[in-house]
Amino acid sequence: MNNVIRLIDSHTHLGAPQFDPDRTDVLERARAAGVVRIVEIGYDLATSRAAVALAAQHESIYAVIGVQPNHVADLPDDWLDQVRALAQQPKVLAIGEIGLDYYWNAAPAAVQEACFRAQLDLARTLRLPVVIHSRDARDDTIRVLRDAARGLSGIMHSFSGDWEYARACLDVGFHLSFSGPITFPKAVNLHDVARRAPLDRLLIETDSPYLAPHPFRGKRNEPSYVRLIAERIAALRGIPLDDLALAIWRNAEEVFGL
Numbered sequence: 474m475n476n477v478i479r480l481i482d483s484h485t486h487l488g489a490p491q492f493d494p495d496r497t498d499v500l501e502r503a504r505a506a507g508v509v510r511i512v513e514i515g516y517d518l519a520t521s522r523a524a525v526a527l528a529a530q531h532e533s534i535y536a537v538i539g540v541q542p543n544h545v546a547d548l549p550d551d552w553l554d555q556v557r558a559l560a561q562q563p564k565v566l567a568i569g570e571i572g573l574d575y576y577w578n579a580a581p582a583a584v585q586e587a588c589f590r591a592q593l594d595l596a597r598t599l600r601l602p603v604v605i606h607s608r609d610a611r612d613d614t615i616r617v618l619r620d621a622a623r624g625l626s627g628i629m630h631s632f633s634g635d636w637e638y639a640r641a642c643l644d645v646g647f648h649l650s651f652s653g654p655i656t657f658p659k660a661v662n663l664h665d666v667a668r669r670a671p672l673d674r675l676l677i678e679t680d681s682p683y684l685a686p687h688p689f690r691g692k693r694n695e696p697s698y699v700r701l702i703a704e705r706i707a708a709l710r711g712i713p714l715d716d717l718a719l720a721i722w723r724n725a726e727e728v729f730g731l
């Protein structure tokens with residue numbers, strides 16, 4: 474059974490120092506769990522370059538590059554040119570993670586939004602999908618997406634919110650990617666979204682090393698655990714894991730153009 478299920482972890486940060494001691498073992502465990510594709514996400518210029526390099530080293534790994542809202546302060550003047558150049562490297566699937574973060578508020582909202590919009594425009598120019606990071610910024614995220622992301626393919630990374638928010642994201646044409654919190658017993662709003670969202674708009678991710686699913690909550694996360702997220706969504710929807718895994722595999726191929 475294990476062998477026939479193919480899973481894709483749509484969002485990892487395997488370049489993080491938490492994986493320095495055992496990155497090879499982590500990738501081996503992922504493969505053993507059926508996680509045969511992994512999308513490594515940059516969040517600033519350095520980690521975007523590292524994501525491209527990691528993808529070059531491992532057949533199963535792809536890269537997404539961009540500047541995340543917690544890293545938009547102190548960018549060099551040519552940052553967008555650097556993002557553009559990185560976007561054209563081999564195995565780069567999308568621009569991300571990009572968006573708004575009013576939890577950390579690392580830069581003024583106007584600065585965050587300007588960087589977000591610049592990268593949405595770049596994605597449109599390059600015909601690439603986008604990976605969206607949004608934290609405590611639901612209304613402004615939806616406003617910007619409605620205004621500037623129509624016609625783009627996109628993924629709401631580590632979606633957290635209720636059905637109303639989910640529907641707004643789906644209306645823009647985006648996919649919802651579920652992470653560890655979907656496995657938490659008290660995440661009833663998320664469970665509701667996972668049941669109601671169309672099967673062809675779902676993705677799964679670990680956001681490793683963060684957001685480990687139950688029963689590893691609070692520990693280091695890793696791509697092999699994406700299977701626990703798939704199992705939880707399949708159970709919530711009352712469908713076999715094989716069916717869910719196949720749907721998600723196809724969704725990822727469609728969004729990322731694989």
Ligand code: NI
Nearest residue numbers: 484514570680
């Ligand atoms: Ni991330």
